[in-house]
Amino acid sequence: MPPKTNNNALAQRKKEQLKQKQKTRRLIWFTTVGVILALIIVAVLIQPKSKAAEFDYASLPVLGSPDASVKIVEFGDFKCPACKQVNELIKPQLLKDYIDQGKVAFYFVNLPFISPDSYTAALAVQSVHHQNAKAYWNYFDEVYKNQGDEQVEWATADFLVDLAKKTNLEIDYDKLKQDIVDKTYKSEVDAQYALADKLKVDSTPTFFINGLVYPADLGDYSALKKYIDHELEGK
Template sequence: MPPKKQTNALAQRKSEQMKQQQKQKTRRVIWFSTVGVLLALCIIVLLIPTKPKAEAFEYAGLPVLGDPNAPIKIVEFGDYKCPACSIFNELVKPQIQSDYVDQGKAAFYFMNYPFLGPDSDTAALAAQAVYHQSNEAFWAYFDALYTNQGNENEQWATVDYLVELAQKENIGIDYDLLRKDIEEKTYQNEVDEHRNKANQLRVQGTPTIFINGKQYNGNFGDYTEIKKAIENELKGE
């Protein structure tokens, strides 16, 4: 090959090589840019706060305080032997009732999570028996159980005690039927269903509340925090 043609061929090959190198460099830049964008998007997604999953409850089968059609539904899991539940019932629940339940903004429900002792179950059976006679009587009995709560380390919630408490508070039910339902464990299936639901939701203790199906994980003794959580639900946040 003549020198001139050889020179032209070499120059052409070099030009082609440079073009290929430039294409490879461009591909690498595009690849790294794409990966960078995807990583950035992943980080942004991870940083965006996600709303907690709303759990489903069979509200119609639960004791309810307030209007069942209220926009906010609050479910408490409790044990009648739990001292913290008694404190919550004495100091926090009345404020929820005054600010939201009585105003038609919220309905308050209760589910049993008996775990402190065998008589936790007995108290739950008694409360469920009262509920099936009268929803209104249930809440009077509910308050009476916590107000007259015994030592959590003693088995105080006996059948006799539970029936006598209902009579003493004059809650207006059939007391013989109450005794029969407790002794025969008429509503054991319901108590077990409540407990199973608590276990399914990984409830760690009592009291635990859910606001429109979303577990509240703040301080149960701080009504300000609970009120904020309720207000956020009212705003749809």
């Protein structure tokens, strides 16, 4: 008769085997997770960085020194209420903290998508820019200051010419009117609209800072300031 099996010894042996299997499973799990994490890290490290958009800065209206190390490009529509707010609340702070100090250059690109008179306003500001670059930003501010209801057609040729006269711009008002009527700078406005489309700009205002779209809320000046300061530190 074969000897009786020691039940305690058998139970202990099964317990040890179970522990060994659990250790093996944990080892496989940790190894798998480790490999996955390593692959993720490698993917992050080798992924291409966002490519900066290229702007023909020399062709755009500039506020500040063109030699500034940080360049901000705004895509805007003169009928856009949010653009008006940024112009009246954020741009003055940028002027004080950066633009007037030669640290930032501010540029504008027309994206007249709201209504047909958005396009009319874009034609008007382009005409002023070509007639007198120094008068451009004064007119720019006045158009936003006198912005009408978004749902109403207010940016007519007559309104825009009268506004230029009231602002005492040093330009030829008859030429301004003719440029608007004849759409003299249609090709420029269309090219700017096409640039916005190419860069997938789908809302106004949108800022590009040194060629990269600013990802945060433009109404948060402290966040914008931190972003600009970071760009300045990197120069």
